[in-house]
Structure formats: C-alpha cells, structure tokens
Amino acid sequence: MRVLFALSMINCRAKYHHGLGFLSAVLKEAGHETALLELYDLDWSHVDETIKAFQPDLFAATAESHQVVYIKRLFDHVSATYPHVPCILGGVHVTMVPNQIFQFPKLLGVCVGEAEGPLLELVTRMEAGKDFYDIPNFTFRRNGETISNPYSYYVQNLDTVPYSDRRMFKRFRDAKRGVPLRWHPRFIFSRGCPYDCSYCGCTGLRAVFPNKKEYVRAPSPTWCIGQVERDLQEYTFDTFVIDDDLFTINKKWLLELANHYPEHLKRVNFMVNGRVETIDREVLEALKDMGCSLIQVGVETGDEDLRTHILKRRMKDRQIIEVFELARKVGIPMHSFNMVGVPGETRETMRKTLAFNRRIKPARAQISIFYPYRGTALGDECFEKKLVTGHYDNYFAHSVIKNDLLSEAEIVRFVKYFHVRLYACYAPGLAWRALKDVVRRSATYSRVRAAWRALATTVRHPAYAWAAVVKERNPRLLYSRSVR
Numbered sequence: 049m050r051v052l053f054a055l056s057m058i059n060c061r062a063k064y065h066h067g068l069g070f071l072s073a074v075l076k077e078a079g080h081e082t083a084l085l086e087l088y089d090l091d092w093s094h095v096d097e098t099i100k101a102f103q104p105d106l107f108a109a110t111a112e113s114h115q116v117v118y119i120k121r122l123f124d125h126v127s128a129t130y131p132h133v134p135c136i137l138g139g140v141h142v143t144m145v146p147n148q149i150f151q152f153p154k155l156l157g158v159c160v161g162e163a164e165g166p167l168l169e170l171v172t173r174m175e176a177g178k179d180f181y182d183i184p185n186f187t188f189r190r191n192g193e194t195i196s197n198p199y200s201y202y203v204q205n206l207d208t209v210p211y212s213d214r215r216m217f218k219r220f221r222d223a224k225r226g227v228p229l230r231w232h233p234r235f236i237f238s239r240g241c242p243y244d245c246s247y248c249g250c251t252g253l254r255a256v257f258p259n260k261k262e263y264v265r266a267p268s269p270t271w272c273i274g275q276v277e278r279d280l281q282e283y284t285f286d287t288f289v290i291d292d293d294l295f296t297i298n299k300k301w302l303l304e305l306a307n308h309y310p311e312h313l314k315r316v317n318f319m320v321n322g323r324v325e326t327i328d329r330e331v332l333e334a335l336k337d338m339g340c341s342l343i344q345v346g347v348e349t350g351d352e353d354l355r356t357h358i359l360k361r362r363m364k365d366r367q368i369i370e371v372f373e374l375a376r377k378v379g380i381p382m383h384s385f386n387m388v389g390v391p392g393e394t395r396e397t398m399r400k401t402l403a404f405n406r407r408i409k410p411a412r413a414q415i416s417i418f419y420p421y422r423g424t425a426l427g428d429e430c431f432e433k434k435l436v437t438g439h440y441d442n443y444f445a446h447s448v449i450k451n452d453l454l455s456e457a458e459i460v461r462f463v464k465y466f467h468v469r470l471y472a473c474y475a476p477g478l479a480w481r482a483l484k485d486v487v488r489r490s491a492t493y494s495r496v497r498a499a500w501r502a503l504a505t506t507v508r509h510p511a512y513a514w515a516a517v518v519k520e521r522n523p524r525l526l527y528s529r530s531v532r
C-alpha cells in the first residue's frame with residue numbers, strides 16, 4: 049500500500065518527527081511504500097502536487113496541539129478534493145485529548161498512543177481487503193457509527209522497532225554523502241518520564257498509557273549505538289541531539305550504554321535532556337566520556353514556591369545550583385529551560401528567574417511562555433477556570449493566560465530581552481549575539497531591510513522589481529508561493 053504521512057510545521061522550528069520516522073520504517077520493512085507531506089504553510093498547490101504525484105491509498109497525519117488547527121484544514125481540503133483517499137490521524141494531541149474523532153467529521157479513524165503495531169495491522173488488512181474495525185488504539189467511523197477500540201497497544205520491546213526512516217524527510221534526502229549536515233540530526237532512544245510536572249505533555253501521555261509501570265522504557269545499548277552508526281555511515285555530522293524525555297532517568301541503563309559505547313563514536317558530540325535529581329558525578333563523567341557536549345535541564349522558574357506548588361517540580365534551588373557547579377567541574381556545559389507566564393507569575397517571580405539564571409550561569413538558556421495543554425494537570429485547570437484567552441502555533445511569542453498581575457506585553461518584553469540581560473553578566477559574546485537577534489526580529493529592522501532590498505533590486509534589475517509589484521497586487525500569486 050502507499051501511505052502518505054503529513055507533518056505540519058507552520059511557524060515552528062521543528063524539522064523532524066521521530067514518530068513518523070519509526071512508523072514509516074515499520075511500513076517499509078513490511079514492503080509498503082511511504083512518503084511525507086511536509087507543510088510549512090497552508091499551500092494547497094503543494095498538497096495537491098504531492099498527492100497527485102504519490103497517489104496514496106491512505107493519508108496519515110500527525111498533530112501536536114499547536115498544529116492541530118492547520119491539520120483540521122488540511123483534512124478538510126484532502127477529504128473534499130480526494131474523497132476516495134481514506135484519512136487517519138495520530139500523535140500526542142489525539143492521545144491527550146479524548147474523542148478527537150468527533151472534531152474531524154471526515155476521518156476514517158483516529159489512533160491514540162504508539163502505533164507501530166496498529167498502523168501496520170491497519171495497512172495490511174486494508175491491502176488484503178479485510179475488516180479492520182477491531183484494531184486496538186483506533187477509533188473508527190463506519191457509516192456514521194463510531195467504533196472505539198481499547199487503548200491497549202504500546203511497544204513493549206523497543207529493540208523490535210526498525211531504525212528511523214530518515215530519507216522520508218526532505219532535508220535528509222537532500223543531504224549529500226561527505227558534505228557535513230548544516231543542522232544536528234535528532235535521535236530518540238528511551239521513551240517516557242516518571243515525573244509529574246503539571247504543565248508537561250509527558251504526564252498527560254502517562255495518565256492514559258495502558259501500563260503505567262512500563263511507560264518509561266529503553267532499548268538495548270546495541271540498538272541505540274546501531275542507529276547512530278547507521279546514520280553516520282549515510283550522513284556526515286559532528287554533533288547530534290538525543291531527544292529522550294529524560295535521558296538520565298535510568299542510571300544503570302546509562303552506565304551500561306556508556307560501557308558499550310564504541311571509541312569511534314566518542315568523537316561525535318551529542319546533547320541530552322536531564323533533570324537535576326538524576327545527575328551526579330558518576331553520570332556526568334560517563335556522559336563526558338561518551339562525548340556529551342550539553343545537558344539540558346528544566347529550571348523553569350527562579351521562584352522555588354512557583355516551581356514546587358504550581359509546576360509540581362519538587363526540586364530545591366540548592367539542588368540545581370549544585371548540579372550546575374558539579375557539571376562545570378566535570379567540564380560539561382549545561383543548558384537551562386525556563387518558562388514565564390504561568391498562573392501566579394508576577395514581575396517579582398520573573399525577576400527571580402533572571403537572577404537565578406545569572407547565578408547558575410548556563411552555557412545556553414531557553415525561555416518560552418507557558419502554554420496550557422489539555423490533558424495536563426495545569427493545562428486542564430486553566431481551561432476549567434476559563435483563564436485561556438486564545439490559541440497560537442508556538443509558545444515563544446504570546447501568552448494565552450489571563451493574569452491580573454502581569455500584562456501579556458510585559459511577559460513578551462521580558463522574553464525578548466531575557467538572553468541579552470542574562471548573558472551580559474558573564475558571556476559578552478553571547479549577549480552581543482542575543483542583542484543582534486533582538487534587532488533582527490524587530491519590525492523596524494524588517495521594514496528597513498525590505499526597503500533596502502526593494503531599492504537595490506530596482507536599481508539592479510528593474511524587471512524583477514516590476515514583477516514584485518505585480519505579485520503584490522495579485523494575492524493569488526502570493527498565496528501559492530512555493531513551500532520552503
């Protein structure tokens with residue numbers, strides 16, 4: 049069968065999707081054909097070209113909560129234009145928010161949880177013309193009737209999952225052997241996290257997972273090393289990212305991986321996600337020996353009360369400070385994730401977040417604005433209390449939570465200048481880069497740059513300038529601009 053996957057990445061920085069990479073690998077291993085529609089804007093001509101060229105028997109999209117509005121429009125378009133192509137949806141949003149099939153009237157089915165088994169079963173039975181309405185994890189629609197099957201499937205042994213299908217993604221297909229990738233490839237080894245942070249999707253995913261005791265799982269070191277080695281044979285890169293929810297959760301597994309880690313891989317750097325309670329000297333030394341070049345941990349806020357009681361990250365400032373100091377001694381740079389705009393945020397708590405980061409001096413820091421996800425404790429509470437004011441496709445530019453103590457403009461301004469103010473204290477080079485970023489993103493800079501480019505084009509190529517004017521006047525032309 050020919051399965052066309054769809055991934056919407058409108059206004060988001062993501063360029064890879066592990067779930068689709070694995071699902072495609074599973075289907076290809078069984079002899080099916082797959083392709084991927086990568087959406088960077090709602091460009092129907094690109095959608096139509098892809099569907100006409102690939103002629104799919106099944107259209108299978110994924111969605112997280114930010115992109116789900118675009119996916120809805122995509123399904124409307126596909127089901128109206130190609131009514132003979134059945135459409136299905138899976139991914140974290142439908143897993144965390146129940147009964148999504150009712151939001152998408154034209155879908156054949158919605159799949160919750162992991163789908164390596166259920167999707168293969170569906171495709172195999174569809175191809176054989178057999179009944180498929182009893183496949184676990186799926187809710188189907190048949191002649192107006194809804195058939196819900198239990199969420200019972202998950203991958204029990206991650207070693208059985210084939211290595212991710214990189215080539216389905218354009219950036220990997222375009223990569224030339226021997227030419228270094230201009231970005232860091234991403235890997236995922238273990239799945240799941242046992243902590244209860246009130247804002248995090250992982251807690252929502254665990255809440256509905258069929259067997260909570262097995263939610264956190266890891267493949268064997270041989271599987272992990274094999275995936276990196278395969279990719280190193282096909283692509284050239286000196287750094288990669290390990291996207292595991294919490295790479296440092298199982299010390300025994302991590303040390304075993306470190307023991308098996310081959311010498312030739314140690315020259316390639318990698319970054320991981322950690323959590324301070326799971327990091328000690330032994331873990332840091334093992335990571336350092338393997339080539340780890342950055343450990344990313346959540347600090348989230350410099351206000352211990354907010355962190356403990358609202359975010360349910362029950363860790364002391366002292367623990368964070370100690371781990372940052374230890375990592376400095378061992379020689380691994382640390383990255384801090386921060387978030388502002390949570391319910392209860394004030395000017396004072398934001399000030400504390402900046403001050404705390406100045407104290408721990410992360411090599412890199414990220415700051416985002418709290419976004420409420422349905423299916424998480426804090427997200428659901430915000431919706432119940434009617435604190436949510438809107439929906440956006442990323443969590444860097446807007447606050448969607450009502451807050452009587454703080455305006456959205458103040459939160460956005462704090463985020464805008466956070467890096468400049470942080471790095472100015474201990475890393476002038478980074479502060480300068482952050483300042484340049486602020487200027488580049490400003491509206492005045494965009495206007496000046498656009499005017500300068502228009503002037504230069506007019507002087508050098510008057511014909512191009514005229515074409516640009518025509519394009520501006522004809523919105524259809526603008527709308528059908530090609531996908532980046």
Ligand code: B12
Nearest residue numbers: 062065066067108110112113138139159162163248249291
């Ligand atoms: C790694 C990761 C990333 C990576 C890679 C993206 C990816 N999804 O692979 C990067 C850094 C690029 C990224 C980006 C983003 N991420 Co992210 N990310 C994760 C993380 C930590 C792991 C995801 C993962 O790989 N899991 C393992 C794989 C195997 O599982 P999976 O992707 O869910 O896929 C399985 C099933 O869902 C299902 N499935 C998935 N799609 C489909 C489709 C069909 C048709 C079917 C049948 C089944 C199916 O089968 C798959 C295989 O078993 C999760 C946390 C988590 N545990 O989910 C957050 C998470 C998914 N990300 C999140 C967010 C918000 C984002 C961004 C919006 C951030 C941003 N502002 O840019 C973007 C959006 C990217 C996008 N367009 O999807 C949120 C989503 C919350 C929500 N309710 O939607 C999560 C839950 C973290 C959180 N903050 O709570 N992310």
Ligand code: SF4
Nearest residue numbers: 241243245248250293
């Ligand atoms: S530790 Fe990280 S991955 Fe785990 S629940 Fe908290 S925020 Fe999510």
